Amino acid sequence: MRQWLFRQLERGYERLLAREVSGAPTHVAVIQDGNRRYARERGDGAHDGHRAGAQTTERVLEWCQEIGVEELTLYAFSTENFDRPAEEREALFDLLCEKLREFADAERVHANEVCIRAIGDLDRLPPRVRDAIDYAEDRTDGYDRFVLNIALAYGGRAQLLEAARSVAHDVESGDLEAEAIDVETVQERLYAQPVRDVDLIIRTGGDERTSNFLPWHANGNEAAVFFCAPFWPEFSKRDFLRGIRTYESREASWRRTRARRALALLRAVSEPELAEARSILGRFRDSLPTAEQPEADALRKPAVEASETGDGDSSQVAD
Structure with a gap:
């Protein structure tokens, strides 16, 4: 009975890990x-x-x-x-x-x-x-x-x-x-x-x-x-899925770090670094906690930048 219960717990934990794996x-x-x-x-x-x-x-x-x-x-x-x-x-x-x-x-x-x-x-x-x-x-x-x-x-x-x-x-x-x-x-x-x-x-x-x-x-x-x-x-498969979960945690942390660095660049430097920072932040913005996410307008080129670079459209988002 004890072994049967232990196997059921193992299978349940494995199913839980599988559901937690998103990528x-x-x-x-x-x-x-x-x-x-x-x-x-x-x-x-x-x-x-x-x-x-x-x-x-x-x-x-x-x-x-x-x-x-x-x-x-x-x-x-x-x-x-x-x-x-x-x-x-x-x-x-x-x-x-x-x-x-x-x-x-x-x-x-x-x-x-x-x-x-x-x-x-x-x-x-x-x-x-x-x-x-x-x-x-x-x-x-x-x-x-x-x-x-x-x-x-x-x-x-x-x-x-x-x-x-x-x-x-x-x-x-x-x-x-x-x-x-x-x-x-x-x-x-x-x-x-x-x-x-x-x-x-x-x-x-x-x-x-x-x-x-x-x-x-x-x-x-x-x-x-x-x-x-x-x-x-x-x-076991449980060990394997725990490894995948470690990767996902590491990947999420990496994305948050990149986004925070890009946000700091936006606040502290000028072109051409700004273009790179906007691009990174645009890709990883959703990785940041909601309270840290900048407004969408922060990722857009100001009108004065667009006119100086000849873009013409002040609402264009940087690549």
Whole structure:
């Protein structure tokens, strides 16, 4: 009876969380931590923990599609994982091969047009893993409704270093002017295909660190971060929805901050900063508490500005 009641409470809490979710992040990145600890607590081997974690991965993919996430990146094997015992590494490589091919052939993957990609220093992986990666990427090539990135032999600093070396080489060879280097120059050298900015990082297992994961796309985008205690095989839909709620709270806070800064600009500076401030405030005005929202007229160009700039229409709202 007690277990039944507990399950009912869990389901009710999950439904409550689902109702509270009003918008999904575009790109979620997950650090799947705790597989080995999960196995040790049960007296099992590390391989059993990784296999249990693979089942959670499948569920998370479904949850992402349910709420409208468009890209999911899974931290499956870091460069540091090469230091693990050979027996554990080989078992994990075998599991990766199995799951990559299984995903690539799954009916739901093709029905949902999931594009499977691997990112990282893939040349360090055994040939059988690279073959499985090629198989999965070829089978899902051309799909764009949902992107599943699997980070293998991955290290964020190493990726940035390699991109920097590539840029430096092109400058030295004369193929690139130093003055022409911008964000896109670096970003296009990080991965073979574009990766969206990360909106939310989820880490399981209790550790509160992001472990060098997608630093360019997460830190640069000021991604929200959700740390939770359950080991990866225990990660539930409730935990997932709590992570989404963390993102929404972070996004609302970011919008309020931008709107307040724009309002301060309107009150304190002159053109051309005013045009930018009006544009930002126009977009995020509704994020402010009602008492802080400026009147609509505050977002319009004064008549004297319009006449000076040749706009002609003093009621025009700044873009």
